[in-house]
Amino acid sequence: MTARRALTAAAAGTVAGVTAYGLYRGLKHSNRALVATEYRLRSERVPEAFEGFRIAHISDLQSEYFGAEQRDLLEMVRNGNPDLIAITGDLVDRNHTDFMAALKAVSGFLKIAPVYYVNGNHELQIRQTRIHPFYEELKQLGVHVMLDRCEQFERDGSHINIMGVAETSxxxxxxxxxELGTRFESAVLLEKLRDICEEKDSAFTIMLTHEPQYLTDYATTNVDVILSGHxxxxxxRLPNGQGLYSPGQGVLPKLTSGFHIEGRSALLVSRGLGNSVFPFRLNNRPEVVFLTLKR
Known part of the structure; x- marks a missing residue:
């Protein structure tokens, strides 16, 4: 190889390296650049006292930080002025578990609004001797840990139901x-859903659950809103918004973001915050969802 060719090859390698590094930095930055997405749900079932009620929906933090001490995340949620904060699982990551990242976020959320939490598949895959003390700490902080249970949220003499479906179920x-040779046995989940529904009345109901792909089963309860992530x-994401892959849904999944209607129920899927198996997102900034209830 001549000196000129060697110099050209070296220059090309340098350019490729700089380009790759620039792409890496760009992806890394975009994976920390939060976006707030606003939705409204209009329903005649929304009680008058809950007109304009705002919910911040958080999902899939995955032990990540957004700013020092979660400053950027907390600022975005605070600026959204929510009346309730719903967390739909995977606060921590099974592969790089950092409970402090979750606790910093939750402690800050509690200074903004009441916090309701349901777990996800990552919490389920952490040893019980580690994850159960975490659940207890959340409760001690004041978080409503909604593992297969239902509560009433009261406002000005009226109420709505908040219902949580544990990932265990x-x-x-x-x-x-x-065991039966199928991928999923709906009857098992449906029985658990019926049990949880015995705790609620006929008021407007919000269900918190982690995995969205079981929408048809969730909708049998006739809950009004289902919040999920996963x-x-x-x-x-392609330029048209189509995601390429989702756990539990596979290639070109249908339920990755936004509203989806099944019967009387409206599913709202958050794109979530952190990453797990794939270290980066593409055309898919981490998201905090805000939902406003309207009559």
Whole structure:
């Protein structure tokens, strides 16, 4: 190789390296650049006292930080002025578990509004001797830990129901399904949903659950709103908004973001905040969802 060719090759390698590094930095920055997405739900079932009621929906933090001490995340939620903060699982990550990242976020949320939490598949895959003390600490902080239970949220003499479906119940349906030679045994989840519904009345109801792909089963309860995450927006999103892959849904998943209607129920999927198996998102900034209830 001549000196000129060697110099050209070296220059090309340098340019490629700089380009790759620039792409890496750009992706890393975009994966920390939060976006707030606003939705409204109009329903005649919304009580008059809950006209304009705002919910901040947080999902899939995955032990990540957004600013020092979660400053950026807390600022975005605070600026959204929510009346309730709903967390739909995967606060911590099973692969790089950092409970402090979750606790810093939750402690800050509690200074803004009441916090309701349901777990996700990552919490379920952390040893019980580690995760159960975490649940207890959340409760001691004042978080409503909604593992297969229902509560009333009261406002000005009226109320709505907040209902949580634990990831344990979803996994039980998966495990029995595999034993029976199917992927999922709906009857197992449906029985658990009926049990939880016995705790609620006929008022407007919000369900918190982690995995969105079981919408048809959730909707049998006729709850008004279902909040979930898990899909990470499809991780890599095409320009038309189509996600490429989601756990539990596979390639080109349908339920990765926004509203989806099934019967009387409206599912609202958050694209979530953090990452797990895939270290980066593409065309898919981490999201805080705000939902306003309207009559």
């Amino acid at each position: 979803v996994y039980a349906a998966k495990e029995i399904g595999w 899909a990470h927006g499809g991780q890599f």
